[in-house]
Amino acid sequence: MRRRDALKVGLVLLATSTLASIYKPAYSKTLVGGSGAWKAQPPPPLSVVDSSRLVYLTQDEAKLVGTVFDVLIPPDELGMGATEAGCVTFLDHQLAGPFGSAAKDYKMGPVVEGTPQQGPQSIATPAEIYRKGLAELNTVTRKKFDKAFPDLTEDQKVAFLEGMEAGTIQFETVKAKDFFTLLLQNVREGYLADPMYGGNRDMVGWKLVGFPGAVYDYRDWIVSKRGQKIDVQPVSLLRTT
């Protein structure tokens, strides 16, 4: 580069600004130093999900998945079960959003199975897997036990889910094992995520393990409470109880 080019900074900058105003696309932004015009778009305000109505699941699906969730995280002396804690509401809203549609996945073809270490290649979305998987759950239990899943005994429910987890029970429309993995992942998320997402009612999941929640400063405890039990009343970003 020639030295004099470096000295023409002022002139170039003027041209840059002018052009930027002409070719200003919708999202792409040209931010010029010193102009002060580089404020970030504030994220939308947080809100608590509306649990009064379903947004993706049908009533029947919601009831059925709640029965499964309560086997995975049952009510006991350590705290309420998954459904009472709002895990179905949590799931319903997750399935209606970008998680449900796998909006961030790479979905271009060809879609082929590879080695296990190459990872999941299916482009089925969680919303689709729940729709098909829940429909088939009762079909399979009816064939096996002549009963819908919710009508099985507790032991039968546990044994059935163990079979899905181990891959010994197979579904036709989805991989039963993958469906189980998704169920377990989502019920844990619902039980342990911030209550604003619809689950973890009364911060029951956080109280179970002693997690303080949406706390941003532990300087007072890092030394003074080192190795000690802390009696925590957890806090949520939005929920007050």
Add this chain to the structure above:
Amino acid sequence: MHYKRPKADVVIVGLGWAGSTMAEELTRAGLNVVAIERGAWRDTSTSFPTTRNPDELSGSIRKDILQAPVTETYTVRNRPGETALPLRKYHNLTLGNNVGGAGTHWAGASWRWQSFDHQPYSRVMERYGAKQLVDGLILQDWGVTYNDLEPFYDRFEKIAGTSGTAGVINGVKHPGGNPFEDSRTSPYPTPALERTRANILFSEATTRMGYSPFPVPSAMIGGPYTNALGINLAPCTYCGYCQLYGCGNWSKSSPNICILPVLMQRPNFTVVTESEVVRINTTPDKKMATGITFVDSDGNIGEQPADIVITATFTLDNTRLLLLSGISTPYDVNTGQGVVGRAFTFQTLSWAFMFFENEYLNPFMNTGALATQIDDFNGDNFDHTGLGFIGGAGIQSLCNQGLPIGMSGLVPEGSPRWGKGWKKAFQKSYQNYAQIQGQGTNFAHREQFMDLDPTYKDRFGQPLLRITYDYNENDRRSGRFIRDKCVEIAKEMGAREVKGVSLADDPYSGYTPWDSSHVQGGVVMGEDPRTSVQNRYQQNWDVPNLFVIGASSFPNNAGYNPTVAVGATTLWTAKAIKELYLKNPGPLVRL
């Protein structure tokens, strides 16, 4: 629409740590710099406020801050001859997706690499000879030494406000620091953070075993600090929302808090956001770069001409840009010839997972890099005679996770994964789980490389980058050696249950739990154009006005995290551009 922006002195592709560090240096020297960044603008206060940041679901679970596979992904196979398939879901490479890059959400371990890591070939030949190398291993010096880089390590730490306890200053050892570190000219800018209960158990155990524990240097600021650019940084609060989160507290060093507030005051700096660079443009004879071509978020194609082109994207994207642009010779695994995509490395991780009996480890009080380490088995700090491998690992008690969804699967082997039994087990293990990480060196191999995928395309129809990678025998041997050391320490710490693993024992996968996000090489610097893409100044051997900066320049990985080495080599190159190249544009190394 196609449009052409006015010519700049310098165009920088990507505004993460490397790009913003470079932009600060060159704008301060009076150059007109334009940066093109794929991600959106982010402000610390607006984008990562402490009133919304503590949210595990959107953070480390849904990974909202990362670049999504739908935007760009990579295909992977373990060996030549296999068909590579795309990483369709979020995987272990935690890619940045905003101004600040991965430097916004990183964990923050802030290492200077050792002199051995910059000159591994000479050191191994000198001490052991070629017999120490397994078949197919690629080992080469960088052309730049620790002593060359020391002033730049020092400067970068003073930009970042790095916290730590120095072990060796001007040749004099200091207690409490790392006795194996190469000599520093000044102490860390801010003091080391407080230790956790798990860190202390590790310190006591390793001291009893005759090793030398020290606090891992980190991006979590150890006290109020005004950095080298005059920006005030704040002390870390141990909130535990660190890796995969922006820090709204001004207490984790990032381009967003350490550099951009100053850079954005300079009228000779411009950043074009949400625009993806797709080509480095050259003269028809490929002897000079003329600028870059990008696609903005409306699908318009823009051109940014410049006298100097610097690409500062992620390791994989730096390599892909050169391949897409037809610059320098791609590596050919069949002949061993060619350089772009060659010398690709990952990281060799070993672990000891521990469960104690009646502890209150309070894991939620942590940072992304709250760790106490021993370097007794890192790099070439121990005698490898008869061991059959080179390298080693930093072995550390790492306290970087306490968020409950992420820990919900961490129950002892054989415990129920659901039902009442899980609730009981999880309640106990949450307070009793701890881990020792062996973060190991990783060396390149003839059959580990990157090229363009023949089948899969990105959203613009361009080939994805293809990674061909599996651990080589050197890494498998070092991984097992380190795993055993981790287990011995875990037992000495008094854990009730200890499980050791060496991840290199299984085939490489982009989804292995507990694995690293560090990848290096592909556009390496070196002394010989037959084995490197760039000279010791990160200047392309064929195209003298093209500089590719970042960990893509490193022909091997250390038993450390790469960020501060990226910062130091960036500052080293910035100085070469300002003081050598501008005075006499052309190759800075003549053979």
